[in-house]
Amino acid sequence: MDQATADLVIEARRGSHEAFAELIRRYERAALAVAHAITRDAHAAGDAVQEAFLKAWQSLAGLESAGRFGPWLIGIVRNKATDHYRAAKRRDRRHGGEMPEIPDDADPSDPLHRQETRRLLADALAGLDDTSRMIVSLRYYEGLGGREIGAMLDMSVAAVEMRLSRARRELKEMLERSDVNPAVGI
Amino acid sequence: MPRLTDEQLDALLDEHYGRELAAQEGRAAGHFLRTASPGARHWRPMARWSAGLAAGALAACVAMIILHGRIGDWFGSGRGAQATSQPAIPPRMPVAANQPARREQTFEWDTIDEGAVLGSDGGTLRQLRRVEFQRVRLFDADGKTVFETTIPRERVMLIQAKTY
Numbered sequence: 001m002d003q004a005t006a007d008l009v010i011e012a013r014r015g016s017h018e019a020f021a022e023l024i025r026r027y028e029r030a031a032l033a034v035a036h037a038i039t040r041d042a043h044a045a046g047d048a049v050q051e052a053f054l055k056a057w058q059s060l061a062g063l064e065s066a067g068r069f070g071p072w073l074i075g076i077v078r079n080k081a082t083d084h085y086r087a088a089k090r091r092d093r094r095h096g097g098e099m100p101e102i103p104d105d106a107d108p109s110d111p112l113h114r115q116e117t118r119r120l121l122a123d124a125l126a127g128l129d130d131t132s133r134m135i136v137s138l139r140y141y142e143g144l145g146g147r148e149i150g151a152m153l154d155m156s157v158a159a160v161e162m163r164l165s166r167a168r169r170e171l172k173e174m175l176e177r178s179d180v181n182p183a184v185g186i
Numbered sequence: 187m188p189r190l191t192d193e194q195l196d197a198l199l200d201e202h203y204g205r206e207l208a209a210q211e212g213r214a215a216g217h218f219l220r221t222a223s224p225g226a227r228h229w230r231p232m233a234r235w236s237a238g239l240a241a242g243a244l245a246a247c248v249a250m251i252i253l254h255g256r257i258g259d260w261f262g263s264g265r266g267a268q269a270t271s272q273p274a275i276p277p278r279m280p281v282a283a284n285q286p287a288r289r290e291q292t293f294e295w296d297t298i299d300e301g302a303v304l305g306s307d308g309g310t311l312r313q314l315r316r317v318e319f320q321r322v323r324l325f326d327a328d329g330k331t332v333f334e335t336t337i338p339r340e341r342v343m344l345i346q347a348k349t350y
Contacts, residue, residue, distance in 0.1 A: 017222065020218065020222075022215075024214045024215040025215050028211060028215065029207075029211065031214070032210055032211070033203070033207075036207060042206045042207055042209065042210055043210075045210060046209075046210035046214075047301065049210070050213060050218075050302050053214050053217075053218050054218065054221065054222060054304060054310050055310060057218065057222055121199070121202050122202070125202075137203060140196070140199040140202075141207060168192075171199075172190050176189065
């Protein structure tokens with residue numbers, strides 16, 4: 001964590017809403033990446049992130065060190081996202097199974113093979129374990145390197161790189177097994 | 187099956203996450219400032235229950251009046267009108283005994299999810315705002331009158347979010 005971010009944490013702990021809002025701007029993408037990896041739903045991820053930041057604001061006094069803000073926040077995001085995921089599962093069970101997913105970004109002008117490729121990729125990502133999915137989303141959405149991801153998730157750099165490499169291999173295998181040529185959808 | 191290169195996989199993943207999460211970016215900071223800033227409203231459990239109960243009671247009263255077809259009496263001769271054949275005050279909208287006024291009702295509603303808010307007990311609550319418009323029209327052929335009323339209602343529902 002850079003000094004400016006640590007200073008923002010200290011300011012926020014003194015009660016500065018503006019400082020905390022700036023921290024939200026800095027960490028929002030990482031938080032969304034983690035929440036999306038758990039909920040597998042963009043809207044639920046957005047809601048979980050909002051709630052996590054509110055919870056973090058209320059619990060700032062319990063943060064041991066300003067330098068630990070990132071992993072501490074990500075821990076809260078993971079808990080909130082897990083709550084959302086479980087609630088969604090309960091809803092699904094009440095409605096008698098998985099609700100059919102209605103793509104809200106379907107564009108009629110979008111070629112069918114692209115839509116199919118997106119669906120395949122979403123299915124392939126769903127086949128990974130939560131931690132691997134978090135690593136993949138932090139790398140590809142937030143653009144973090146192994147060291148930063150390791151710091152966020154309390155993992156060693158080697159463990160992050162190993163999981164990322166394995167996840168990429170699994171994703172490729174899953175995509176290549178399909179009838180659709182995923183390379184056409186790019 | 188064609189092989190997927192590393193670059194192609196990278197491009198697919200970049201595009202996937204950008205597309206999925208772009209709409210969620212920027213929500214959290216604005217929401218925090220609206221919700222947690224000193225001027226933001228904090229809900230107390232009693233306030234939210236009493237608001238809900240009051241709205242529920244009002245809705246129940248309106249439903250009872252309409253279901254029992256007494257809205258003409260209510261607005262005309264008053265509660266005692268049924269007991270006497272000669273009401274003391276002539277009804278403003280007379281309803282013939284064998285020919286009740288024709289009645290139309292429409293009910294419109296919308297529920298808006300306003301996201302998470304802070305409760306006074308430190309927990310987060312989910313805030314849903316339900317806006318309702320109930321319109322009642324009475325047509326009285328004898329008196330050639332039309333009576334129309336609109337009952338707007340707004341309910342804020344706060345749902346306890348599970349904490350860990």
